[in-house]
Amino acid sequence: MxxxxxxxxxxxxxxxxxxxxxxxxxxxxxxxxxxxxxxxxxxxxxxxxxxxxxxxxxxxxxxxxxxxxxxxxxxxxxxxxxxxxxxxxxxxxxxxxxxxxxxxxxxxxxxxxxxxxxxxxxxxxxxxxxxxxxxxxxxxxxxxxxxxxxxxxxxxxxxxxxxxxxxxxxxxxxxxxxxxxxxxxxxxxxxxxxxxxxxxxxxxxxxxxxxxxxxxxxxxxxxxxxxxxxxxxxxxxxxxxxxxxxNQPIPKRSEILAQLYPHLRQQVAQGESLSTMTRHYLGLFQGLTGARKWRQALSGKPHLTLEDFEQAAFEVLQLNPDA
Structure with missing residues (x-):
């Protein structure tokens, strides 16, 4: 080790x-x-x-x-x-x-x-x-x-x-x-x-x-x-x-998203642009089923809503239950 x-x-x-x-x-x-x-x-x-x-x-x-x-x-x-x-x-x-x-x-x-x-x-x-x-x-x-x-x-x-x-x-x-x-x-x-x-x-x-x-x-x-x-x-x-x-455990993507959602809600409430933040998240499901659909859901969407973001994540997690 x-x-x-x-x-x-x-x-x-x-x-x-x-x-x-x-x-x-x-x-x-x-x-x-x-x-x-x-x-x-x-x-x-x-x-x-x-x-x-x-x-x-x-x-x-x-x-x-x-x-x-x-x-x-x-x-x-x-x-x-x-x-x-x-x-x-x-x-x-x-x-x-x-x-x-x-x-x-x-x-x-x-x-x-x-x-x-x-x-x-x-x-x-x-x-x-x-x-x-x-x-x-x-x-x-x-x-x-x-x-x-x-x-x-x-x-x-x-x-x-x-x-x-x-x-x-x-x-x-x-x-x-x-x-x-x-x-x-x-x-x-x-x-x-x-x-x-x-x-x-x-x-x-x-x-x-x-x-x-x-x-x-x-x-x-x-x-x-x-x-x-x-x-x-x-x-x-x-x-x-x-x-x-x-020698620490590897967190699941679903756990990371659960921590991310409150932060996104707070930032949007403070006037920050959701699409500006989420442009950095395109690689979250890299290599998993639905990764391309995830990128398409987030890319080039200046009026992306929190509901859109959470629904896109939900759909990918449904395809990858262990993620």
Whole structure:
């Protein structure tokens, strides 16, 4: 049996996906996983609707705010916002390959500026008591050697960062879309394992291409944590199955829905859009009879009602009595 005492399983930050609506839903499947916000830029927090961006339900703990930015003062101020709002950690995005964020010195392009990231970490840590962590790639463009990554990690670690989440692919900043950057550059898990061996004092987590409980268990033999994005989002029941890592029972989908209904009623009563919330639930019955009908019942229905939602769920559960 795997000892999870000093191990971590996380749901990756995903823009437009890991909103508070999704995170509340994800928490119902598993009480142990760490939940990340979508990447939020410092500009959005400093000049936008900060309360809206930072809102979360208390059930979402442990929860991590992921920030996009490189300006020391802005990042420090936003770290303070994170602590004030009750976040458990704050994470710096050094992995996003999008053209849009490169222009604002956000994301993977910062791997070429380890001293910048180190200075940001140093100032953020001086301002808050919660941990400051970094999520990065194994390299960028032609700077994809193991030595390039270790130089980055060593520099940032010297500034006080002790937890690194490594997406085990190089980011191509020119020529590939963000989607292609998640699929085309080859996965190099061994580089992440080697990083842990060379820096045993650091906490190293791995991300990229991980899709099953068996995958999680295999990686945790080598490193300190596993982060999964799309596999958890498209098949949220994988989160439920992951309870076995802690030797805990797997909840049924019917039990999860029973907990979800009061929350949905409360949110709708407060003026939240039901269709906005339920867009995150399409994968609930992934692999079961009626899963397609479930997705059709929820998709593209701006005037979806609670009665429609409960009836669609009832019909699928009738087809799958043990779910």
């Amino acid at each position: 795997l000892d999870m005492t000093n191990k971590r399983l996380s749901v990756a930050p995903m823009i437009d996906w890991t909103t508070t609506d999704y995170r509340y839903f994800a928490r119902l499947f598993n009480p142990h996983v760490y939940l990340y916000t979508e990447m939020i830029s410092t500009g959005a927090l400093l000049h936008g609707n900060r309360a809206r961006h930072l809102r979360f339900d208390t059930s979402e703990h442990p929860i991590v705010l992921q920030l996009g930015g490189a300006d020391i003062h802005e990042m420090t101020q936003c770290a303070e916002f994170a602590q004030q709002h009750g976040y458990d950690e704050v994470n710096i995005n050094v992995g996003c390959p999008s053209d849009r964020v490169q222009h604002n010195k956000i994301g993977a392009c910062l791997m070429a500026e380890p001293e910048t990231v180190a200075n940001v970490v140093k100032h953020m840590q001086a301002a808050v008591d919660i941990p400051v962590t970094v999520k990065h790639r194994i390299g960028i463009d032609n700077f994809d050697s193991y030595e390039f990554m270790t130089d980055f990690v060593q520099t940032v670690a010297a500034a006080g960062c002790t937890r690194f989440i490594v997406h085990a692919r190089t980011a191509w900043l020119q020529g590939l879309s963000p989607k292609q950057n998640r699929e085309i550059p080859p996965l190099r898990y061994d580089d992440v394992y080697r990083l842990k061996q060379d820096f045993p004092e650091l906490t190293i987590e791995i991300n990229g291409g991980i899709e099953s409980i068996a995958d999680i268990e295999a990686h945790l033999q080598h490193i300190d944590g596993v982060m999964i994005g799309r596999a958890f989002y498209h098949n949220p029941y994988l989160l439920a199955e992951a309870n076995t890592l802690w």
